[in-house]
Amino acid sequence: MSSIRLSRRAALGAALAIPALPARAQSFPDRTVRVVVPYSAGGGTDVVAREIVRHMAENLKQTVIVENRTGGNTAIGANYVAGSAPDGYTLYFGGASSLVVPPLVTQQIGIRPEAFAPVSLVLKQAYGLGVHPPFASSVEAMVGKLRAEPDKHGFGHTGTGGIGHLIGERLMAATGTRMVSVAYRGFQQTVLDVISGRLAMTFEATANFLPFLADQRVRLLAVTSDRRLSQLPDVPTFVEAGYPDLVVQSWLAVFAPAGTPAPVVARLNEAVVYAVRQPSFQAMAARQLQTPEPGSPEALAELMRTDIAAWRRVIEPLNLQVTN
Numbered sequence: 001m002s003s004i005r006l007s008r009r010a011a012l013g014a015a016l017a018i019p020a021l022p023a024r025a026q027s028f029p030d031r032t033v034r035v036v037v038p039y040s041a042g043g044g045t046d047v048v049a050r051e052i053v054r055h056m057a058e059n060l061k062q063t064v065i066v067e068n069r070t071g072g073n074t075a076i077g078a079n080y081v082a083g084s085a086p087d088g089y090t091l092y093f094g095g096a097s098s099l100v101v102p103p104l105v106t107q108q109i110g111i112r113p114e115a116f117a118p119v120s121l122v123l124k125q126a127y128g129l130g131v132h133p134p135f136a137s138s139v140e141a142m143v144g145k146l147r148a149e150p151d152k153h154g155f156g157h158t159g160t161g162g163i164g165h166l167i168g169e170r171l172m173a174a175t176g177t178r179m180v181s182v183a184y185r186g187f188q189q190t191v192l193d194v195i196s197g198r199l200a201m202t203f204e205a206t207a208n209f210l211p212f213l214a215d216q217r218v219r220l221l222a223v224t225s226d227r228r229l230s231q232l233p234d235v236p237t238f239v240e241a242g243y244p245d246l247v248v249q250s251w252l253a254v255f256a257p258a259g260t261p262a263p264v265v266a267r268l269n270e271a272v273v274y275a276v277r278q279p280s281f282q283a284m285a286a287r288q289l290q291t292p293e294p295g296s297p298e299a300l301a302e303l304m305r306t307d308i309a310a311w312r313r314v315i316e317p318l319n320l321q322v323t324n
Contacts (some may be wrong), residue, residue: 028088028264032063035091035254038077038098041068044205044288048252049093051284052122055275060267066093073159074098075111082115086259088268092116095252097163100307104315105161113308116255117265118300120272124249125290126225127167128206128235130218132197139222139241142201146177154180156190156202164203166314167224167248171203173314174245194218205250206232207288224248231289251293253300265297 035053039045049066057064069077078098084090103111129139135153136142146153155171157164160183172179182199184190187208193199195217206229212218222238223229226247238246254272256265275281276294285292 028267029060029062031089032065033060033089033091034065034067035093036067036069036077036081037093038069038074040070041066044207045093045095045252048122048284048288048290051281052093052254052272052275055278055281056271059271059274073102073106075102078111081255082112082257084257086117086257086261088256088260088264090257091119091268092255093122093252094255096250096307096311099255100304101161101163101166101311101315104308104311105320113304115258117258117260118297118304119254119256119265119268120276120297121251121253121293121295121300121303122272122276123285123290123292124251125288126206126223126229126249127163127203128209128223129171129201129203129221129238130191130194130209130212131201131221132194132199133216133219134197135200135219136221137219139236139238139243142221143175143177146175146179150178151180153200154182156182156184156193156199158184158187158190158204161315161320163248163250166311167203167246169318170246170248170314171243173317174243191218205289207290210289222246229289231286251303269297 033056035049037046037049046066046068053064053066069080074094074097078092078094081090081092099111099113099116103113131142136145155168157168159165160181165181165183168179168181171177179200187204190199190202190204191212194202195212206220206223209218209220213220220232220235222236222241223232224246225237226239228235228237238244254268256268273294276292282292
């Protein structure tokens with residue numbers, strides 16, 4: 001066979017092979033897509049996920065459902081997705097509190113961030129410092145009291161090694177103060193003890209304080225965002241109080257299992273970005289004091305790297321290892 005004929009055959013084979021991967025991406029999805037949420041139905045993360053999947057379904061023209069897989073400090077849901085086929089039909093909805101912090105504070109849960117392919121960031125949310133109103137009227141007054149009375153006052157959180165706990169540790173490191181760390185099963189009991197004065201303060205997602213602010217049962221001293229929240233214009237940031245190390249934003253995002261083909265990830269990214277930009281999602285996020293912020297898979301990967309490094313700097317000096 002002549003070399004010309006061989007070259008033509010090779011060229012034809014290459015031409016036929018080129019559309020193969022994009023063709024698979026173009027046919028995706030051809031069945032139901034599941035988005036695994038590692039928290040219970042009806043909770044804040046679940047509510048956000050259900051609004052996202054509703055609009056993802058519109059864009060993908062396919063059924064998209066939420067599947068709640070709870071337990072193991074989010075490890076049950078995360079590891080289920082990590083072990084699923086990397087075909088784009090099983091996704092994970094989580095964030096810093098489920099993919100970044102847990103692997104740094106315990107070796108038992110087995111969550112590995114590298115087991116996931118980033119799809120898109122969905123939103124960011126700040127934490128707030130809520131205090132028993134008579135305790136302090138400003139961050140400056142609070143720090144003065146804590147310095148004068150070390151180890152006398154407690155800060156509550158919903159789990160050792162969680163973001164609320166770690167922000168409290170960051171506060172003590174930044175201000176040179178000492179408090180008693182008090183773990184609770186949930187925010188409701190925590191905030192009741194703040195209201196009663198049994199507990200001086202707690203860090204929690206800012207929106208969770210809203211029901212208690214209007215009647216001044218809790219005073220919000222500061223938020224951990226880099227600028228004031230438009231919904232709470234009178235609440236300063238820790239940056240304004242002189243503590244830039246307390247800029248902390250939690251986030252939620254969509255992930256696929258590692259190894260998911262790039263064209264499939266790109267198609268999913270398109271669907272998530274579409275969902276986040278819908279007016280109904282934007283309005284829901286605003287009500288919950290969240291900032292919608294979709295982006296590329298590469299941007300989400302960089303956010304994770306930055307977050308892991310930042311939280312490692314907080315956690316390693318504590319020599320913190322949580323056992324389940």
